[in-house]
Amino acid sequence: MLSAPVTGYNHTSAAINRFSVNGAGGPNLGPHQGGGKQSCCGVVPRYWVPGLRAVVEWEKDPDPYTYGDWPERQFSDAWTKRMAEHKKGYSRHKVIVEIPRYDIPGVLKVHFLPCDQVRVTAAGTSPGYPGYPYNYPMEMEESEVCQG
Template structure:
């Protein structure tokens, strides 16, 4: 077998290094990660929800904001047809167990809780994602009366005067909802 000289070995190492570096791309990814947070503007509890499959936190009734959960994914570049699929489970009477006479976690209480969970409803909505720029700070999901839901990508929090979704916090829950 022929022996490689010092220059040949250095050339080989340089070639392998360049090929290895070429495999690593410095181009930005096509997707952005964003924490998922929720705001519940209803008297029901949102037991769980997801946005495009990314889970969100449990939200109590009229909860102005839940903890953020990582991470939802959005395309780096917004397009006018961009939508989100939001799925959620709702407990219409989240405090009912506080009125029960059964001893908590007894067999009778567990039976009653199993019956109560049968009142939970599951929902799914496809909603528009509003235009965003280079930065997406969070996927904010607003659960509104009558099983309506909206998604926002603002970097502002509800306490900021520039927060675009302030009107949701002033909505009143209706006793009747339109049949869709």
């Protein structure tokens, strides 16, 4: 097994407040952001094996910009009370996903897609480069209704 930093790519309009992959925490991700920050450390096998999977858990804020419009002074008692109500709208998720074949291991990269879909890779390359399995646009179209 090898130590691998963890990073994420958020292709949605929600905020990813926190996430983990196989228990290793990743950085928070604003809407349509990612790839810049890394956290340490997850682990990946030196050599890919069939059936390799990852458990991804995350917390999502579907309306991350709403508090910018609140009239209350930030961190006042009224603002804190409103924020507590806002946090009730956060959702928590957990999925198990396949990690596609890689020849050279690298950073654990988690892609958050619309409809709470997730993809993980440990490929030793980055988005936009040959051989990278998930070249999604950062701003993906989001459906009002998700399947499943």
